[in-house]
Amino acid sequence: MLKELNPLLHSQLRLAIMSILMNCEEASFVFIKEQTQATAGNLSVQLDKLVTAGYITVEKKFQGKKPLTLCSVTETGKEAFEEYVNALRDYLKVE
Amino acid sequence: MLKELNPLLHSQLRLAIMSILMNCEEASFVFIKEQTQATAGNLSVQLDKLVTAGYITVEKKFQGKKPLTLCSVTETGKEAFEEYVNALRDYLKVE
DNA sequence: TAAAGTAGTTTATTTTATAAACCAAATATT
DNA sequence: AATATTTGGTTTATAAAATAAACTACTTTA
Numbered sequence: 703m704l705k706e707l708n709p710l711l712h713s714q715l716r717l718a719i720m721s722i723l724m725n726c727e728e729a730s731f732v733f734i735k736e737q738t739q740a741t742a743g744n745l746s747v748q749l750d751k752l753v754t755a756g757y758i759t760v761e762k763k764f765q766g767k768k769p770l771t772l773c774s775v776t777e778t779g780k781e782a783f784e785e786y787v788n789a790l791r792d793y794l795k796v797e
Numbered sequence: 798m799l800k801e802l803n804p805l806l807h808s809q810l811r812l813a814i815m816s817i818l819m820n821c822e823e824a825s826f827v828f829i830k831e832q833t834q835a836t837a838g839n840l841s842v843q844l845d846k847l848v849t850a851g852y853i854t855v856e857k858k859f860q861g862k863k864p865l866t867l868c869s870v871t872e873t874g875k876e877a878f879e880e881y882v883n884a885l886r887d888y889l890k891v892e
Numbered sequence: 893t894a895a896a897g898t899a900g901t902t903t904a905t906t907t908t909a910t911a912a913a914c915c916a917a918a919t920a921t922t
Numbered sequence: 923a924a925t926a927t928t929t930g931g932t933t934t935a936t937a938a939a940a941t942a943a944a945c946t947a948c949t950t951t952a
Contacts, residue, residue: 804939808939808940809940810940810941835941836941836942836943838941838942838943838944839940839941839942842940842941843940862948862949862950863948863949864947864948
């Protein structure tokens with residue numbers, strides 16, 4: 703029987719965000735936006751959902767006079783991502 | 798840059814259906830329903846979408862007096878599934 | 893023969909994703 | 923020095939998708 707796929711992670715944009723954050727210590731809003739080609743609005747909404755779930759943290763600072771939003775994945779987020787990947791493997795494997 | 802994930806395949810239930818069909822020659826409506834734990838209504842709708850996309854074929858017969866709906870993946874479906882898997886790999890890999 | 897089960901489909905509702913509109917501050921333009 | 927324009931976002935509205943509930947038709951069982 704196939705396992706449930708965490709619906710919070712089974713979304714293209716949120717998965718892309720998590721994928722980026724799993725591969726670096728932190729990433730800015732602008733960087734994630736460029737990498738994912740997402741609109742700012744969509745990105746903002748999806749980041750919020752990941753924050754609410756406790757999968758990422760968001761820090762808002764200033765770089766000189768420009769706002770700078772930095773995101774990074776939490777321990778909970780890492781675990782959820784890894785569990786998702788494991789669940790997904792069963793769907794993808796073809797003998 | 799991350800590739801687009803085929804939205805028709807990036808759905809838990811449709812992915813599960815395709816996963817099952819990638820691993821056997823054909824599967825019945827009832828079998829897929831059991832394996833996926835989907836409701837009949839939801840399964841019916843999602844099968845239709847896969848048929849419309851040309852990813853699977855559905856044959857309706859009778860087994861004695863009971864209806865028997867058999868599904869199997871098409872060549873187009875196999876290709877789409879493999880492309881999806883490849884695109885997804887980039888999201889999952891963590892160095 | 894009435895009730896319950898099987899194998900589905902259709903339709904309505906809820907959830908989700910996405911885009912459009914908006915806001916505040918900084919920088920560039922005439 | 924007012925006025926666009928750009929940057930870095932958020933909020934809200936709309937479109938699309940998933941899901942569940944209701945329904946159909948036929949069969950089996952009590």
